[in-house]
Structure formats: structure tokens, C-alpha cells
Amino acid sequence: MTIGQHTVSGAHFAFTDRWGGVSAVPYEELNLGGAVGDDPAAVRENRARAAGTLGVDPDRVVWMNQVHGRDVAVVDGPWGDPARIPSVDAVVTARRGLALAVLTADCVPVLLADPVAGVAAAAHAGRPGLVAGVVPAAVEAMTALGADPARMVARTGPAVCGRCYEVPAAMRDEVAAVVPAAYAETGWGTPAVDVVAGVHAQLAGLGVTDAQRSPVCTLESLDHFSYRRDRVTGRLAGYVWLD
DSSP, X not given: OXXXXXXXXXXEEEEEOSOSSOOOTTSOSOOOOSSSSOOHHHHHHHHHHHHHHHTOOGGGEEOOBOOSSOOEEEESSOOSSGGGOOBOSEEEEOOTTOEEEEEESSSEEEEEEETTXXXXXXXXXXXXXXXXXXXXXHHHHHHHTTOOGGGOEEEEOXXXXXXXXXXXXXXXXXXXXXXXXXXXEOTTSSEEEOHHHHHHHHHHHTTOOEEEEOOOBTTTOTXXXXXXXXXXXXXXXXXXXXX
């Protein structure tokens, strides 16, 4: 299992790859998504293994039912009953030590933290969420809890790149009308959307200057899950928490 993890002033950021778990084909191996058709027992084991590698309690990780929207939930602990997990695309907390998680398989996992204020967020930004403004909504919710965009640290994880995310020209125009930085072209010269560039443009526009991105394109990397490449596949996870 290889989990890209680093810490900035007590804020921890981590992104998984697909290896080191127990899921069978086509979810092999470290599928962390519970709504993709995988064996629930395998997902629980995978989540426990990932949490163990990170040094966090798997029962103290906050997950979401992601729906490609912009709704944000402010949390101070795990949901408990899985039936209580809301349909949101960002979670925000002011509880130090509480890990927030986001699932992806081409969409952009966005992790945010203000270590001074003790506020963290995890957001799921696909093309619809980019347009809807899930990242600005998460930053707004963090600010309401005392965070300052100028102090925020942002990290985005493995996602499909603009050179690979081919879309119809009309769809590219619709996205670029809202987020111009997302306008892109594939490596073979057809219309594309660069969601990663769009997310980072939104962060910069909000005053978040400490923002870094993963160099990994999920569609190109066989070490990562990609919905566009495989359709039936697992999910990666991004985690953020504060000391």
C-alpha cells in the first residue's frame, strides 16, 4: 500500500492508490468506496487498513454520500449509523483529530486546512461540482468557523487531467463560461475540460495561495482507479485531519 501523505503545520493530507487491499476484480485491491458494488466486508477491511497506515481510528473517519452538488455538512464527529450519512459533496470540521474523507475515481479530491484556526475540509469536485461551486462553498463554510483563506493549505489529489478528459465542445463551453481556467484540449486535439485547473483557479480567486496538486492522472495511471477508463471500478480516498 502506497499512501501519499504529508503534514503542514499540524495539518495532515493523504491520498491512496489502488494497492494493498483485499477487494477482488474489478475493484482490486484497495477499494474504499461503499457504493460501487464491492463486497461490504472487503470495503470495511480496506478502510481499516488505510486508516491503520495513516495512524487514524477507522471509526473516527467521516465519509459522505457524494452526489456531484455543492452542499456542505459541518461535522464534529462520525455519523454513526450509515443511514445518517447525508448527500453532500463537502464536509467541514473544527474538531481537531477528526479525519474527513473524500472518494474519487477521476474527480478532484480537494483537501483544505487552516492549522491556526483548527478548521479542515474535504470536498469532491467533479465537472458538475466545479460548475456548481462546491469548492467555494467549502471555503465559505470554513471561513464561517473562523478560518482565513490566506492561512489555508490546499492539496488536490490524483484526478483525470485536462489532456485526457474529452467532452463535447458544447459541454466545454458551458463549463468554461463559469470557470474559464477549465477550458482545455486533449492530447489528440479535441475539446476537453481541466477540472484540476478549474479548482485551482477557484482556490486562487478565493485567496488560497498555498495550493498544490498531484501530478497523477487517474486515467493514465494503472496504479489508480479511473471510472472513465474502466467504468466498473473502485474508489480512491483523500483524507485530511488536524493535530
